[in-house]
Amino acid sequence: MYILDKNIKLPEDPETIIWKYLDLSKFVDLLLYQKLFMSRSDKFEDQYEGTFSEPTYEEIKKLAVDNPNFLDFYKTRRKNVVISSWHINEYESFAMWQIFTQKNEGLAIQSTLGRLQKALAKDTEFEQFIGEVNYIDYKKEYIPFENEFFPFLFKRKSFQYEREIRVITDVTKHHLEIDNGLKIDVTIEDLIEKIYIHPKSENWYKKLVIDLICRLGFDFTTEKSDLESDILI
Structure with a gap:
């Protein structure tokens, strides 16, 4: 379930547009099991x-x-904190396509902050917190540690292009041995507003994605990528 923490920075507008770029296998896994994968924090690059x-x-x-x-508490805790990363942007991001998809294949889920919060309400086992990442100079600037999640909501300025918002869960009290991550229940219809298919993908791939969505019983709007638009001379 989603828990609001007033100490964690978050956009005020629930209509703030957010994106997740992923490959087809991860997308099918999300739809098939209706669970959102959250990566163990110490497994990030x-x-x-x-x-x-x-x-x-x-x-x-x-x-x-x-x-x-x-x-020692902070060192060991990284294994018990799992994260789902999203990108804040009003429009598609060419950089995100390049980083998170390969071989001109992949998808982008368009959602909103409000939709994400609502979708997380389905899971009743774990508590989820949402926060916007702050980008700072790690040699000069101070990270407060009054809130236990703050170490996971600050990154170096080199990563500013990510414009990241995070779903964070601490599973310490559940005494779980987590390998690469954790899957939590989400309401897919609330989570996904639109789907964008890789702008450089072949027609057969676009058709495959649309057919998969239909066969799995969903009717999301599938948009043509703005980066695929015809050149006007």
């Missing part, structure tokens, strides 16, 4: 995930002098 900036780390080391478990 960015080695700084769930860590602190240098000024904050120095502060934590001082606190850990009399309480060594304080620092």
Whole structure:
């Protein structure tokens, strides 16, 4: 279930448009099982995930002098925090197509913040929090640690192009051994507003995606990518 935390930064407008770019296999998995995959935070390519900036780390080391478990808590917790990443943008992103899809194949789910919040209400086992990522200079800027999720809501400025919003879940109290991630229940009809197929995909691939959606019993609007538009001279 989605839990609102007023200390976590979040766009105020529920109509804020968000995107998820993914390959066909992950998309079919989402529709077939109606579960959203959330990756273990320490499995992301960015080695700084769930860590602190240098000024904050120095502060934590001082606190850990009399309480060594304080620092160990943050190190081990990365294995128990899972994340689903979304991209905030009013329009499609050429960069996101390039990064998250391959061989001119893949899809983009268009949704809104409000839809995502509503879709998460289906899961009653885990608590989900949604937050907008802050991009800072890890050598100079401070990451507050009053909120336990803050280490997962800050990234280096090099990643600003991601414009990321995250669904975050901490499974510590469930005593689970998580391998690569966790799947949570979602209401697909609430989650997905439109589907965009890779702008450079072949016609057979577009037809395959549309047929799959139909056969699985969904009727999402499938849009032609704006990046596929004909050139006007």
